């Protein structure tokens with residue numbers, strides 16, 4: 185982050201009230217039922233909260249060729265991005281055992297909102313984690329580093 189990105193220094197989670205947190209987690213639990221995971225049988229649901237208060241959901245989608253498999257977090261993210269969203273407050277992720285988002289997903293979310301809140305919940309609805317994305321991806325790669333390469 186730098187002074188050229190003031191939008192990333194605004195209040196982090198103005199919409200993330202207890203009620204919205206509950207709604208996000210429920211949305212992630214619901215979309216998790218749509219997960220396509222015939223190979224791992226590891227169902228994941230994610231619900232992403234934008235800085236405008238909208239919610240986009242995603243589930244993991246596996247593929248017989250394995251490489252094309254995409255995580256629930258990135259499905260939610262690309263849905264939101266394709267609708268013009270660029271800033272996010274929070275994401276709730278529900279898995280069987282409360283596993284955290286993978287490195288790919290952390291980096292892809294970091295592109296837009298390093299200070300967003302990441303909520304991890306297990307299949308029983310127990311919250312395993314609530315922290316910022318930056319805590320989960322210290323020193324993540326930022327757009328600034330691409331634009332300023334060679335001068336830093």
Ligand SMILES: [Zn+2]
Pocket residue numbers: 255256257258285286287288289290
């Ligand atoms: Zn992932």
